[in-house]
Amino acid sequence: MRSRTNVTLTALAIAAGSVMFSAPTASAAAYCSSSGCTATGEPMERCTTLSNGILYNKQISGTTVYTTYSKTGGSTVSVRLGYTYNGSTTYSSYFSIGSGQTVKKSGGLGSTAYCKSMTGVLNYSGGTFQTPSTHC
Template sequence: MERCTSLSNGILYNKQSLSGSTTNVFTTYSKTGGSSVSVRLGYTYRGSTHYSSYFSIGSGQTVKKTFTQGASAYCQSMTGVLNYSGGTFQTPSTHC
């Protein structure tokens, strides 16, 4: 239920957990180098990508965004997503 991928200047991480009738989806970006950039985090589920607002992140910082789905989404295939002006990165799929 947890997956991560290494990027040239950081690590993108995705996790899902069940809390009562809610599936919590956590997408985290830890930036390990390079200059500050404006990015947004999100996740893809059933062909749709859901994003946070854009934010700025610099080297040495970590930002975690939390999203929610219904309980039926738990264990289903999801990917964490990082989007910026130069493109998009994804984690491998999380699922049971």
């Protein structure tokens, strides 16, 4: 019985940890200044406030980029997320997102991309939005 309880508690702790791990992205994207800075103020994180959400871009350790869209209002839309780096744009597949939802897509970069300028992009049938450029 003690072993089953320990396994259950361990599983709950792992589940709670994964929720806590994903929460900072959403909270960081929840604030976007008029100059495109997130709450952290780090230049490797940039954002754009849209009429129905926030588009957020972050470089991690030079080899990974995350583009996040937190939709705060309006109807469900079909969009795709991506990033522009070195003159080329890479997109995810299209997906649907509704009010109150947050979607994060990641992309892999070569190690030479660290501290290089890039923008996060959101594309939909009516056009494209982008974040200011990240930098060091």
